Every structure is written in structure tokens, then in C-alpha cells.
Amino acid sequence: MTHPDQTPLEERCPDCHAGIGQAHREGCDVARCLATGLQRLGHGACRCPQDVWTGRWPGEAECAEFGWMLGPGLPDLHRLLTTATWDPVAYRWTRPTAEGDTR
């Protein structure tokens, strides 16, 4: 058994170099729009709060939690973006509730 959720944390955002718990700089590729969960670049007039670097790629924790890993340290972010639903209150992805997706 592997433990895909135990990939080591990255101390700095790979794009804007924000530390863990620090807000990404404006224009960072990694930062998410907290209203939609999508890339913050281009969220336009949206006034969501700053996203912070958590030490993990956005969505990685959720992929690990849902078991959507392609391999150790390789979250299936495509599946997350196409299948999961962003919760704009909790600032995290939620698993689809549709029956029959218990794989």
C-alpha cells in the first residue's frame, strides 16, 4: 500500500515563492480563485479573498482524500476539475454526490 497523501510539503509556491500559509502574489499561476476553484488569473472583477500556499498543489489534498491519484505525488487534477464541485464557502473541492461513482 502506498500513502499518496503523504507527499512532502513544498516550502515555497513554485510560481510566486510564497511560503506555506502566505498569500500568493497577484498574477501567480498556482493561486486559485476562491469563488470558483479555478486559476486565479483571469478571475477579473471577482472579489474573493487571497488564496494561500498550503505546501501542496491546489487540489492535491482533495485528490488524495478522494483516492484520485495517478501515482505517488501525482494527483489526478484533470478528474478533479472535470468531476468534483468547488465549495466556495469551505474553499475546497467536494466529491460528486452522484450514485454509482464509488470507484
Ligand SMILES: [Zn+2]
Ligand atoms: Zn503562488
Ligand SMILES: [Zn+2]
Ligand atoms: Zn476570485
